[in-house]
Amino acid sequence: MAHATDRLIVFENVSKFYGDVLGVNRINLTIGPGVTSLVGPNGSGKTTLMNLMTGLIWPTKGYCRVLGLTAHDPERFFRVVGYCTQFDSFAKGLTGREFIYDSLRLYGLNAQEATVRTNESLERVNMMDAADRKVAAYSKGMRQRVRLAQSISHHPKVLVLDEPLNGLDPMARAESMALFSALGKEGLHVVISSHILHEVDRISDQVILLNSGYVVAEGQIHGVRDEVKEHPMQIMVRCSNPGLLAAKLFAQDHIVEAKIHDDRKGLLARTRDADRFYSLLHQIVLEGELEIDAVAPADDDVNSVYRYLIGSEGATV
Amino acid sequence: MAVYKRNYKPYSGELTANWTRFLILPRYSLAKIFDSKLLVGFLVVCLIPFLVSATLIYLSGNPAVRTLLGMQGANFIGINNTFFYYLLRFQSSLAFLITAWIGPGLVSPDLTNNALPLYLCRPFSRTEYVLGKISVLFFLLSLITWIPDIFLFLLQAELEGNGWLIANLPIARAIVLGSLLWITVISLLALALSAWVKWRIAASGLMFAIFFVAAGFGEAFNAVLRTYWGHTINLVYVMNLIWADLFGVPMNISINRRMMDDPRTMTLPLGFAWLVLIGVCGVCLLLLNRRLQAKEVIR
Numbered sequence: 274m275a276h277a278t279d280r281l282i283v284f285e286n287v288s289k290f291y292g293d294v295l296g297v298n299r300i301n302l303t304i305g306p307g308v309t310s311l312v313g314p315n316g317s318g319k320t321t322l323m324n325l326m327t328g329l330i331w332p333t334k335g336y337c338r339v340l341g342l343t344a345h346d347p348e349r350f351f352r353v354v355g356y357c358t359q360f361d362s363f364a365k366g367l368t369g370r371e372f373i374y375d376s377l378r379l380y381g382l383n384a385q386e387a388t389v390r391t392n393e394s395l396e397r398v399n400m401m402d403a404a405d406r407k408v409a410a411y412s413k414g415m416r417q418r419v420r421l422a423q424s425i426s427h428h429p430k431v432l433v434l435d436e437p438l439n440g441l442d443p444m445a446r447a448e449s450m451a452l453f454s455a456l457g458k459e460g461l462h463v464v465i466s467s468h469i470l471h472e473v474d475r476i477s478d479q480v481i482l483l484n485s486g487y488v489v490a491e492g493q494i495h496g497v498r499d500e501v502k503e504h505p506m507q508i509m510v511r512c513s514n515p516g517l518l519a520a521k522l523f524a525q526d527h528i529v530e531a532k533i534h535d536d537r538k539g540l541l542a543r544t545r546d547a548d549r550f551y552s553l554l555h556q557i558v559l560e561g562e563l564e565i566d567a568v569a570p571a572d573d574d575v576n577s578v579y580r581y582l583i584g585s586e587g588a589t590v
Numbered sequence: 591m592a593v594y595k596r597n598y599k600p601y602s603g604e605l606t607a608n609w610t611r612f613l614i615l616p617r618y619s620l621a622k623i624f625d626s627k628l629l630v631g632f633l634v635v636c637l638i639p640f641l642v643s644a645t646l647i648y649l650s651g652n653p654a655v656r657t658l659l660g661m662q663g664a665n666f667i668g669i670n671n672t673f674f675y676y677l678l679r680f681q682s683s684l685a686f687l688i689t690a691w692i693g694p695g696l697v698s699p700d701l702t703n704n705a706l707p708l709y710l711c712r713p714f715s716r717t718e719y720v721l722g723k724i725s726v727l728f729f730l731l732s733l734i735t736w737i738p739d740i741f742l743f744l745l746q747a748e749l750e751g752n753g754w755l756i757a758n759l760p761i762a763r764a765i766v767l768g769s770l771l772w773i774t775v776i777s778l779l780a781l782a783l784s785a786w787v788k789w790r791i792a793a794s795g796l797m798f799a800i801f802f803v804a805a806g807f808g809e810a811f812n813a814v815l816r817t818y819w820g821h822t823i824n825l826v827y828v829m830n831l832i833w834a835d836l837f838g839v840p841m842n843i844s845i846n847r848r849m850m851d852d853p854r855t856m857t858l859p860l861g862f863a864w865l866v867l868i869g870v871c872g873v874c875l876l877l878l879n880r881r882l883q884a885k886e887v888i889r
Contacts, residue, residue, distance in 0.1 A: 327707075328711065351712050356707065379611055383606055427601055
């Protein structure tokens, strides 16, 4: 009997360590059909998550299932998964056509079927004209497209694309995004990774933000944007009367938390609106009710990550 | 790009047998090798010992032709286990040169280009990958070792007749087993070096060093300590020892040394020689296992 999870990609409490180095930690995710974007800076764990999804590595803890399958059953598992890697992953000396044809033969397709599907996938990515040129002579965008072609050539149900828009010119980018979107609408699980959220948000049904191996936000694009916007910022204040400051802060609706330091010479405040917080602090100082020794954002790193992810100017938040 | 409007149908047809898929890998490697005129030329040169041996066997089996050519000695040349033993020893040197030439270029380009994830995100294991790569060397080296030697063996059996074939079957066994053993050792070593040393020339150089520099160290060790255990790191010596046993010929030891009762004239125990070869193959497999990982980046 088919379970509901047989139509999903499921990560259950998944951790992956490379020796002492953390890849991803305690990931709980459910990815349904449609386009899902993994967004995060370099080293955030996107590729690790994709490698787990494609059965290339095993979780140190927890389990990961793709449509109810794991790579323990390689024949069935790899038939439903297509992977487009991030790097120039080409065996030396091959033409684009040979590259795709070979990959299909590795899937176990006979020569005739492999030829038909090679042509079909090359056509899908508009690479028929360049199919018989050596991959080494391709531009970066063409390499990206031929990689994409090989990942869809065997008609997978789950398509995992690591930074698929890197190096594409605007036209090829638009075409690729249209293709991803269409494949998502056809019921495929299309998982795309990217550095920048706005790059993929127009086609994403679901967005997963990653940082330092953790999922920091997930859901539909609008929800994630709101979550990011409302992410409280921590500010540390060293002052003469933290109790008084805390009392004044709690009267503000943007203050989430204020915690007085053990030495009672400062506090840590969490606010959803840093500008209003600094204005208030300025006003209190002017009124002469307390003396400020130091003010510093306590989680600048996290905020910079968010700013980086949301990143683009003019992006709608 | 309107192609996505096509109906999306996963492949549900018949699949090729699992065990045949590793044969996809050598196709382009071999095509590339046979594209190189230099390499093809060298392969032809490697067949010269075969042609010379075929001529000798023919002459040996035809006294009339020898008479015509003015070669009228009573004992022309004995086509026996010693003949095939020395022939294989010579061919194995050529096989080594080919391996040092081709082997280092088999795995390192895939690692440099991060191509492994692409191979391994298919129903295709690392073992099959290694099998695919090593089969390139097995094919080429077989062409210049045991395949022509077996042909020569059959030629001799045909010329000699009178039950020579049956009486000398152990020679055929020694040819095949000895060749495959040598091919396995040098191929695994070449693949392991190719996986760890990115620069092809350096990998080839290292291969020579493992065989010849280590042999030199072994000899120096024997000379200084007046022992024979230094042969352990002399893979050519170890291999010769096993071949000599397989062909049933004595190891060639210098008479001067023997007369001096030099401990270096003693050979390694045969079982130990086998252990050394198994150990070398094991280390190569471990090195390959460690290097050939599917993941392309760490985080």
